[in-house]
Amino acid sequence: MHGNEVVGREMLLLLAHYLCQNYGADERVTKLVNSTRIHMMPTMNPDGYEISNEGVEDVNDLVGRDNANGVDLNRNFPDSRHPFHIQKQEPETQAVINWITSIPFVLSANLHGGALVANYPFDSSMVSSYSSPQASYTPDNDVFVLLAKTYSMKHPKMHLNNKCANDTVSFSDGIVNGASWYSVVGGMQDFNYLNTNCFELTFELGCTKFPFEKDLRSYWLDNRESLLSFMEQVNRGVKGFVLDINGDGVQNAEITVMGIEHCVKTAVDGDYWRILVPGTYKITVTAYGYKRQTHSVEVYDSTTPTWLNITLIKEDLNEWSQINDFNLKDNIVKMENYKSKELFLSNLEDLEKSLSSVAELVINSHNPDTSIIQLKVTENVGSPDEYKFKIAILGGLYINEPATREILLFLARHYVEGYRKKNPNIMLFLSNVVLYFIPYFEQKNSYEKQCMTDDSAEMTGPLLLANHQQNEQKNY
8 A cells, every 4th residue: 555665465466376386285375265255455555566565675755555546545544433534535546445335254464565564453542642652452452462473483584573763762572562663543454454354464574675676585484374374264263154034044143242342244144253372252143123143152272163043033023112122012113204393292291291200391492493402210209309410312413324313312201101000110210310301303394304214124123214405414
């Protein structure tokens, strides 16, 4: 992606040749190719490569680093951890985003030059300080350290901690957390982890970014084993299929591991892969319209995965409501349309009348267009509550997201009905807390709204069809 860092480009071309040449003749290569879909992108920035200079030893040489528009592509990806990092994606960046979000990649290597180290995410620090970088670790830090060491320890030089001329820090075992080295906001490595199932690392393959052709053989010999060993790690951990009772794959089911706040999702056929270090794990599978399942699995120190196939059973909404939602039929009835402001207010008034000792509807203005509506829910509502915790729950804040307003109403019903039925947890909660349910309504109806559920669609759930009459932007 940096056009003047060409070692990775040449290594991938040599790797492709090596795999094709040895397939069917070498047992290891044959097994790897038969069990893994391998995609290679030798050049992300061909324009930068065209103007780069061979044999330049200066690691600060920037000729060819950027694309033809003068943009560093490894600062050009969306970055959800840094909401003010808003950039227009370059054509190369957008093409790569389309590529990595359309294929269920599991493991990726981003090859660079100018140093000799295996770099793992997060690449960006939450503290803006170039002079004093702060480490920033993912929930899967143990996995990333294992993957980084897999590459560095198989490399004859990387793990020896040899510095390049421009290095100001040393790298123990030849690995480094990216943010602790220097912070990169908008990098491809973090984008992969935050937006896809893919675990990506960045490998800096040498001090010289664009070595002479005569030196490429030594680079290949240094990196061949590391590249092969790294690719083999894709089969480490747990893999399997999530199916329905008919044997069809369930797409976009979430695979979560207890204690690790990062999920992966099933692909179109219900297949999934989850890289993990050795250990015993509880894995939970959730999918819209299905009962949640949790299973215990043992992961071994091996590149042979533990298989876990799961068959999900459709959720019975009536049964679910009886167990989890006090049998509130209004909360599970199929919606054809979102509620108008008048109907929504009527529902809130019904809640207030049903249990006036707990629910109170407050409208802070006589002008219906500018009024702030809130349903106050607490034990002995109206009594002094200065010693209670106050929690505000807003719905419909963005005018093209009315579903959040409907969920707010469902939740308010849940607490009121739970108190009526003397649920001990809710009674204790509302004795110490004041809940303010605040539905927001746009002043003018600038959207035509329709609620739809298509049970045969690839992704089921309420869908909003909005015909924009005026532009609206949101910043994330």
